[in-house]
Amino acid sequence: MNSLLYIVTREMKNTLLELVRKPARLILVLLLVAFLVAMILVSMFTGSMMEEYADLFLLKGIFFAFLLLFTLIAVRSGFTAGNTFFGMEDVNLLFVSPVSAGKILVYGLARSMSRAFLMGFFILFQTNSLRLFGVGFGGVLIFFFVFMLSLVLSFLCSVAIYRRTNGSERRKVTAAAIIAAILVPAAVYAVLLLLRGDPPMQILARLVDAPSVRGIPVAGWGMEGAMALITGDWGTAVIFIGLIVFFIAVLAVFIANGRSEYYEDVLAATETAFERRRALERNVNASAALDGKKVRVAKTGVGGIGASAIFYSHIRESLRENRFGMFNRITVIYLLVAVAASFFTRENGSCVLPLQIIMWMQVIYIGQGHGVKELYMHFIYLIPEPPFRKLLWSNLETAVRSLVEGILVFGVAGAILRDPPLLIIGAVVTYVLFSLLLIAVNCLFLRWTGMNVNAGILFLLYYLAAIFIMLPGAIPAVIMGYTVAGDAGITLALGILSLWELIAALVCFALSRGILHSCDMPAGRLR
Amino acid sequence: MINVQKLTKKYGKFTANDNISLHVGAGEFAVLLGPNGAGKSTLIKSICGLLRFQGSIRIGKHDSHTTEAKRILGYLPEMPAPYPMLTVSEHMEFIARAYRLTDWEQDAQRLLERFELADKQKKLGKELSKGMQQKISICCMALPKPQAAILDEPLVGLDPYAIRELKSMLLEWKQEGRAVLVSTHMIESVAENWDTVHIMMQGRVVRSCGRNALAEGESLEQLYFSITGGADAAEDPEARHE
Structure with a gap:
């Protein structure tokens, strides 16, 4: 065989x-x-x-933004370490074997497809949300399929960019200029619409139909192809899906048939991915450990005594990791999302929508906190302090960060939406307590599973648990929101939700008291 | 000082440590030997409270899970993992504060000098080479002056000077009456100082003996190979013992 x-x-x-x-x-x-x-x-x-569906252009815009984000991440990696669809085992065993480089590339593409499948799996869970737009499960499958194709193309773009620009600053500048030239017309058009003072929804509707947006490779093509398939516009679908497939083939041929073999182009990224994986297996702080960013060490020292020293060491690390102290890259993402959501709903919305979106994102990003990472290192287990005290101090940094982040994000969103101060405070409190609840749920899961489960499975369980634990608070909050009209109703609803989050978090923390005594220190999580 | 009684550690159906009992007394230098996959690291992690287990482990007079036990226990992990964003000196300060140490500054300085880290005090954890990360791990372990120290492959990645210093430090600890348990594959590195050896295979301690139990002219290495020897022995350690 x-x-x-x-x-x-x-x-x-x-x-x-x-x-x-x-x-x-x-x-x-x-x-x-x-x-x-x-x-x-x-x-x-x-x-x-349902009697009435939401406008499709909104869905179109969301899908476009989503594809653009993944494409830009892939393109960015093309300028640094490239991208890879191979594992280190492929490098060590396949690349040196007498199998043709072309066949190995096809094998790599199949692997990238399976990676895209896993990355896009969450789309299948959006069935309910997409129903609001009148899109059934068939439409969900179309989004899933187009997302996979677009992701494969963006992987290939990344490798191709790396191949052409590696080692040449001039080529990098040229490639960056080409990418900017593709994006600038759409950006200029968006600014013009904004300056004209059109209502936000109208701006979005015009933008997603503009040729300068539809023509953007990968994101624009994917958006247009998916929507054409859903609406039964077969001609447009063939053009845009065809473009994606055609460029996948073109780039694959380009990569496989260059003057030199492509092995070198994927080697750096494969090695980095392998090192990251290995580092993660022994220390979850791998992202910080592996980035080559030079950090200036100005102020030194760690405060606290006993278990509180863990908190102060986290604060010191945080201040070093980010130039803006407690505000990091995730804060910027939250802020951008909140600003966008507030802007498009500024006529009749409230900061509940940005809160809702950011709470979903928080489920994913809460694991980035030092408290969770600390569990992957031996220090916290060995420090001679009561385990519950260590657990609380090690998570305090995340809570403080959430508070600072919440004030900034919902302060800005509230200002755009002209929400009353009490409502903004309600959103901040709900957000901070939700962070606490997520940490508590995380600890509880680690306590129950003894940390002896796969990270992916753990995340999935935790994701589902977060939904179910929130339900008893969310249901009365929604009822309150509908019963009492206006901002007062929303503020009361947030109050109910916050109270439930606090109770649930305390219960989860109490149930996970013995975590540091009754768990295996996680090792080799990324199996 | 380190007292393990009937320790069993299972991962699902796989038994990594099977009913292990061993003792390391004060002033004793014990060595844990065994082929790859014998369960040495699992045993060490269990003793240090990083894994759940069945059985009993006492450090001094205390159950291994108590803060009293942790206060007198030192652990050097197989893979060094410093905090990427803390400097070398901040690691020392962090340990001093977490262990509530007093007058630790001079001790920290001496340790950093001993392991040639004194001029790298402002280096971040992420900027250190693997060998240096191992050195900072050693310093973190040594700063609280543990009465019982457990080291998992301590010499991997160290330069010859650091190897010499670590060996001499462990000898000093032994002479000061501290208990030392070292797991290693480098038998020659512990040949001079060992008092007791525990040889593990397939999750069990198949032989424990003191230095004076060796036959005339027999070395630790010869003892090891006589137990773990060829493929036959590896497949059926019990039969070989009989």
């Missing part, structure tokens, strides 16, 4: 066998499938009850 086919089939077979051998994982997969099916059924049921 062909060696590449052998690897693919054997890996698939072993993955399935491992699933069967680990009943917990199998149960989780089955639960996931059941959850997905339930979601589809619920969406079909609720769909028939």
